[in-house]
Amino acid sequence: MPVSAGxxxxxxxxxxxxxxxxxxxxxxxxxxxxxxMLCIHCGFHFETGAKLAAHxxxxxxxxxxxxxxxxxxxxxxxxxxxxxxxxxxxxxxWWLMALLLFLLIAxxxxxxxxxxxxxxxxxxxxxxxxxxxxLLLLFGAAFNLVAIGGNIKVLIIAFRESVNQxxxxxxxxxxxxxxxxxxxxxxxKTMIVVLLSSAIAGALFAGAQMQNQ
Numbered sequence: 186m187p188v189s190a191g192x193x194x195x196x197x198x199x200x201x202x203x204x205x206x207x208x209x210x211x212x213x214x215x216x217x218x219x220x221x222m223l224c225i226h227c228g229f230h231f232e233t234g235a236k237l238a239a240h241x242x243x244x245x246x247x248x249x250x251x252x253x254x255x256x257x258x259x260x261x262x263x264x265x266x267x268x269x270x271x272x273x274x275x276x277x278x279w280w281l282m283a284l285l286l287f288l289l290i291a292x293x294x295x296x297x298x299x300x301x302x303x304x305x306x307x308x309x310x311x312x313x314x315x316x317x318x319x320l321l322l323l324f325g326a327a328f329n330l331v332a333i334g335g336n337i338k339v340l341i342i343a344f345r346e347s348v349n350q351x352x353x354x355x356x357x358x359x360x361x362x363x364x365x366x367x368x369x370x371x372x373x374k375t376m377i378v379v380l381l382s383s384a385i386a387g388a389l390f391a392g393a394q395m396q397n398q
Contacts, residue, residue: 212236280334284327291323318396325389328382335379339365339372 208217212229222231229236299316343364344351354361365376 280331284331287327288324291327292320295319295323315396318393321389321393321396325386325393328386328389332379332382332386335375335382336361338375339379342368342372342375 208219208221208231209215210217210224210227210229210231213224213227215224215226217224217226217231223229224231227236295316299314339361340351340354343354343361346368350364354364362376365372
């Protein structure tokens with residue numbers, strides 16, 4: 186029995202297809218009259234290929250909003266990184282402040298003790314006190330502590346990377362130098378502080394020994 190045109194339309198519609206007449210919009214695939222210059226569904230202009238902003242779909246608006254949110258999130262993350270970097274680089278490290286404070290307190294204490302010894306008169310039990318040698322020893326000990334702390338920090342970085350690197354840095358002579366300078370961003374600056382502090386401590390200890398001779 187032949188199927189009428191109306192019956193075909195119903196059949197296509199039931200299967201999820203629909204016979205379209207006129208021209209099809211290449212943007213939203215909706216039908217428009219043959220003489221239409223503009224798609225009434227999405228605002229696509231058939232001659233220029235432009236889409237009117239007033240006809241943006243909800244999906245376009247949602248995608249645009251998501252892009253704006255992601256851009257704002259990236260900008261906030263970049264701003265936080267910049268702020269953290271500026272904060273970390275601003276001022277002096279805590280260990281340097283502690284070192285300066287220790288040197289100041291030690292100098293004051295030794296100076297006060299030297300003055301008291303100078304004013305003391307005791308011929309039977311004379312007190313021998315070399316203020317300069319004592320200061321040099323205290324300053325040397327302070328810089329030595331800074332060097333030890335820096336070494337420990339580099340060792341922690343090495344063990345965090347791998348157990349092998351940590352053990353090599355701990356037991357193999359001079360390997361810790363190779364490790365630190367081969368990972369300069371992580372440990373190179375700390376190792377420079379260690380070397381400088383060790384050199385200063387050695388010079389101060391040598392000076393104290395010369396003062397005592």
